[in-house]
Amino acid sequence: MAALGSFLLLTSFVVGSYAAVAPLAGVRRRAPRFVESGIGAFHLITALMLAASIVMINAFMTNDYSVQYVAHYSERVQPLFYKITSYWGGLDGSIMFWVFLLSVFGSVAVHVNRERHRVLIPYVVSIIAAVEMFFIYLMIAHKNPFTTFLSASPPDGGGLTPQLQNFYMAIHPPSLYTGFVGMTIPYAFGMAALISGQLDDAWLRAVRRWTMVAWVALSIGLMLGMLWSYEDLGWGGYWAWDPVENAALLPWFTATAFLHSVMVQERRGMLRIWNVSLVIVTFFLTIYGTFLTRSGVVQSIHSFVEDPVLAWLFVVFMIAILVFSFGWVVYRLPLLRSRNELDSWTSREAAFLINNWILLFSAFFIAFGTIFPTLSEALTGARLTVGEAFYGKWMLPIGTLLLLLTGIGPLLAWRKSTLAALWRQLLLPALSGGTTAGALAALGMRQWNSLLCFALCAFVAGTIAQEFWRGANVRRRSTGTDIFTALVGLVARNKRRYGGYIVHLGVVLIFLGFAGRGFTRESDTAVPLGGQTAIGDFTIRNDGIKVTADEQKQMVTGEMAIFRQGKRIDTLYPARWFFRRHENEPVSQVAIRRSLGGDLYVALNILPADVGRQSAALQIFVNPLVDWIWCGFAVLIGGTGIALLPEGALTFAQSLSAAGHASTAEAKA
């Protein structure tokens, strides 16, 4: 079966080369059938990659340890679920999974847009096929997941690393990869527009939705990574500025910037070079992120082993992307002239511009911090690292500024806002922010960072509520319906705008969770049997530790009684699991008592040999407001969902406005 897998990869490389060249030749010779054949070949890659994936999963499910990759990442006793997720558990398989996702995305994008963007499609096909070829080449030449043992195959596999035998392993990498590969589609359309010279705003329409889809997948991936880190690594936090976390955050920043600046191009015909550059940079950063993770250039708990050959292949590919893409941008500069000038700094386009600068600066700052150790070693010979404090110092003001802009931006009108109009818009939200700050200060809060953050959250929430309230009221009056229908109708008429506001609300909630970090309490203590320890309002009593086992692992579980102000409220069972043959890599099973006010987080630290003494070394955190982060992400996903709804959705509320002249933009005028 492994031979079949290798054969499928080789075939997909050959087919890929045809798909990369045929459409271009077809366009040159004005031979539509040639183009069609290239598109056919493009879909064929998807079919071949699907087949290769089935072969791989089959090898895992049938315990085919003649395949090295399977032998390394699986074992007989491993539950079926983790046998399947082992597909992307290692380097070679994760590259294959990557190509598979990209081919699926590419096929769907090409199929959906084949009529609407007929001129662009040949180039799109060719570019995506070229990217796929690069990754397939990596596998064929360097990291073939179907490599078999030359000698006899081992009777059993090594098993997936215990820390990866986890539900998040099944969903975190796929959603992150979806976000990463999804960014290839906007890039392909952007490049197609550049090469074909069709630089009217049609390509933007094709790209916008795909960027949104990839963006939300990336957001989900980031959230799942944070949750995984929080629930399973036992250190009480969710973000450590680890190079690989940063790598995933970089394209998120630039994609966020693009989703905002694209509106300026649609409305005002400005920022055209900027937008196409953002699309290129976002794609580049996804490849750069993959490079960081897979080449071992930076040191991180996530990274795969050091691999200089792979690193060089990636470097060559990245240079090629930059030269090719920006070469075309320079060549097309005359077609990319802005159609308008900025009228005033108190305008929405100016707010978008500033938001873009900050987002882009964040991306480059984090890229700088990530590569800083490698850079300093190359320049001075001494490896200098930057820690959480360094990132914190920078990202705190940047985040605060972004949050402020989230509030102000939507209040500004396009072209120019008069100060009087701005004042009218700002009054209520500013009042809500000011009241919050005053109340918190009066209650004795002295962490100024968090205080400012809470106030800004209230301010932004105020602007969003005001937008919905005013819009819905105008619509209610003009259509004569009830306020609820008016609200739904309002959202339905302008899904992107109001979906965007809901996304902003999600961001506010996420920041609320971040602000809670200023109030975290931590306590590391050894608690004897029957002994107690106190943290915040909570008292924790050690009621004993027991050991159980199943066929895969030994489990050491503590029973901790939780009291709050003297009253027993709960029992938590923090545990540590020792997988057979991986005894040196125990896995923490953190016990968390969740509430919106704050989590009580208990991690048990004990070796099996210490069980006899029944003394529990506990790492305890009280993490205020942390669950708002996850709620915020849920709201953000919902908001993006609304923005992505197809044209015809929610017509029941829209049909009531036959006159159809209600919108807040007009209400303001």
Place this chain on the structure above:
Amino acid sequence: MERRRYLRLALTAAAMAASLGGLLWSTVAEGTEYYKHVDEVMASPEEWEGKALQLHGFVVPGSIFVKPGTLDYRFQVQNNGRVVDVTYRGIVPDTFTDRTEVVLRGRLTPQGFRADPNGVTTKCPSRYDPSRRAG
């Protein structure tokens, strides 16, 4: 009109660049840590005393001691034959044991290396890496 616009732009840009530069200067000065292997530091320990360090090495087998009933750790870390004594109070990572590859954050004193709270990080030996897997 045009000239005033450019002047304003230039002033804004200069102010932004100055403030960002100042902030970068102040943070890089105090935010960075040297990343060193044990042998590099212990070749001339006096030079490194008091500096913020990330120290990379391997736990010496049998050197880990915990004061009973507390979280006070003493252990030794070595690399290429050089050894340093380490003191640490707190919870150690899941994978912390004999021969673990560790990165310690803290400062060197004449009595040995004092690791910061939460300053012990282990490198998972087998994370994605089949070749170094034990067993």
